[in-house]
Amino acid sequence: MPASTVKRVTAADVARSLGLSRATVGFVLNDTPGQTIPEATRARVLAEAKRLGYRANTAARALASGRSRIILLVLPDWPLDYSMRTHLDEASLALDKAGYSLVTMTPHPGGHARPLWETLRPDVVIGMTPFEADRLAEIRASGVEHVIPSVPAGEFGAVGDLGYVDGPRLQVEHLVARGRSRLAFAASPDPRLADLVAQRRDLAAQTLRERTGTELVAAASMTESSAPDHLRAWMAAGVDGVVAYNDDVAALVLGAALRSGVRVPEDLAVVGHDDTPLARLLVPALSSVRIDTAGIGRYLADLALSAATGTPPPVAGPETDAYLVERETS
Template identity: 65%
Template sequence: MSPQAQRGAKRVTAADVARSLGLSRATVGFVLNNTPGQTISDATRRRVLEEAERLGYRPHTAARTLASGRSRIVLLVLPDWPLDHSMRANIDEASVALDRAGYSLVTTTPHPDGQAVPLWESLRPDVVISYAPMPDALHEAVAASGAIVLAPGRGRFAAAHDERFAGGPRVQVEHLIERGRRRIAFAAPDDPRLADLVMQRRSLAAATVAASTGSPLAADAAITPVTAPDMIADWLSRGIDGIVAYNDDVAAIALSAALRQGVAVPDRLAIIGHDDSPLAGLLVPSLSTVRVDAAGLGRYLAQVALAAVEGAETPSAGPSGDVHLVQRETT
């Protein structure tokens, strides 16, 4: 059937299944809704399910939501951040964990000048999770939709980017110092949406350099494919011998610029990324980096959402916050 024909076709209802089998609507409804406490024979149950499949019956989501009081939807409100490898792993694992429990994960990114109806109003999700703190007005608006709201600093929810997962820059710096580097620069992405996260990682890198060497970061700047060649040349002229990159993408930009200028990596310049994305192992030379359990955090957030909607106790044990060094060829 063509998409146009499908859109124009009448929805198959439980009443259609009942008429086809000569059964009562109540009996068919009990089977299709898996209503407990009904004495319906296995043979009748099989007939109903087989006929429903043959006719192409699909449950009416809105009606089911009204009947059960649940949409079985979890809405994830994302800040306006680029979806890097770590965030994708987080969302993917949360989606899988929720799907196994019979819930769908839907993501949305609100914009200040957006005109669309907010999804928490149109979808009526059971739970709304925010990965960033919510202003009071927004929190009240979402809660007014009837959803359970989980946001950093409110109720049972721990921040999505828990401090346990913020130790990557410390491991990056300590590794470079162990490799004999003393003049270390911090390379950041040129993306204003990441300003808060960049500041967080930069601050920890600077504090670790100061604690280990007694000196500040030798340099600190945003880097792009356009600015990278001049920046790397300038850093090398100032004796910089190690680069801590905000993530693997930024590290790849620095590495490419260095190699194109004939710089020996890691002999003259060591570079370490963050996140252990697939890119890191494919580069030549392969990129040293650090890994955090972003996927485990996604699974944990799914467990928190499920506990909230089921009225169960919030799981106390989240994923390990350990940061693992992945040493490859650039250090």
Template identity: 60%
Template sequence: MPTTTTAKRVTAADVARSLGISRATVGFVLNDTPGQKISDATRDRVIAEARRLGYRANNAARALASGRSRIVLLVMPDWPLDHNLRTNLDEASLALDEAGYSLVTMTPHAGGKAQPLWETLNPDVVMGLTPFTREQIARFRAAGVEHIVPDIPLEDGTALDDLSDGPAQQVRHLVERGRTRLALAGPSDPRLADLRELRRSIARAEIERTPGIELVASADLDAASATERLHEFLEAGADAIVAYNDDVAAWLLGAALRSGIDIPGRVGIVGHDDTPVASLIVPSLTTVRIDIAGLGRFFAQMALNAADGAPVPTDRPRATSEIIARETT
């Protein structure tokens, strides 16, 4: 019967034995221990031999010795993973990787049975895109998490805030195009309720302070109900629609095209987020582009400061936004 063998893990002692130098010297080099006077030539020899032998650091042992896992756990709200959110996560992950940390994400679900990752990974930092509840913070603390960002409970007055004045820019753009009777269209996805109401309130406030402009309808929709909602908007007299995002705008645009409704002649539509679909559909979609390139790296810096015990930056970069005028307005 054939037997299987398990390759022995190459250790720092193996590297030291191969080079004929002390285990301590090899350890200092491989662990990049500060304060040690080791020549560049010896350092290069150790690194080259470690690579040749296939040495890999024992991260579990290193974490145990240092008290750090080098993991940042991002606890996500139960939101759809849209274009802007993916961009933020990519930037944060890259910035943390450059600092020697791994970004791990998880989304707790109501009634979920999986053991929370903050109990199994021993993360150095637990972060949230939105404020945690007092109960969540208590669970993190009970699992031994020392660093939580943000650590001010939701009940203490913190609130979700929008990244830009994009909804107000949607309204201003339509007014500049001569539209006076506006409808607000949001997604019916319950996971987006808070963000939907936030954007809607910004757009509504802009309408209320603009003379001669009227909000004639406001409704939520999905792909299946877009045609019905569109006809309701038109029956209310809307000559333009402010859509929560490009998905909602695209659903309405598709409904209009299938119904033979002229866009933008009968009704203008403006989306939000400038996702790839906005420039690909015909007619192409007017939308709001948000520059959030620095936001993901800001989140990463918050995590790194927390892990190092440094003050967490609070002056979050303000996203800039601009209207990208295309064919639907």
């Protein structure tokens, strides 16, 4: 018989097989609190349900309880790099242990797919970045009670004071402390990251201005083909330190420097961001900003669980901070 025509085993089938009332079986299968059902009866119901192949109708249960036990994480349209994968893996594991499922979606510009907050009815919708005001209103209008962040992008409180956003500040402060005064910013060419690249570049420029009163000498997007030309121009302009958007970009700068005979760190210091395994494998090993992406994933899960269960929100701890790991390139 085709799978689509197989009749679903219901609680009524279990009750009929055992000669028990539908209510009694329902109380057992739904683990309804406040019911005094003998343990022997409970064991019989569970054993028969397993024998018959009963599976709870989770959609109906969610409708009846008003809870889907689904957390929807809305991702920006960024590449799923090492840091993002670690972040998502840890958040998913933490939520699974609490009995919740993590579902992710990435809205694309001009996309036509129906948003998952309308089709899944998640208990919580959480964004990796603050939602625009119209998107936030759209999510709430769909019936989602808990949205994180709850404040639109650009408004006070939309972004917390979590330390991991301070990576560019740490990069610049480290280079300045090493006596580097003419800094350049090496950016990612991926257009999906344009906003994040601009945020990190602007924070690096602001920090340099605050610490030394000077400006970045240059900023450029690095590709395998363009890195040598940018490096030659930077060295001619007296650049002695590079703040890289991430470790992949830093590796392009480092490779171009080594192939052109530029000594690292004697002539040029390079600092990456994210402290991926690549940073430790490069020769010379790359100084980088370490972010506890697994810890941030757990913190994100705790935020979602606090909203779903009505418990106090977690307090940001060391796992949400960034710090610089000094290696051979600086």
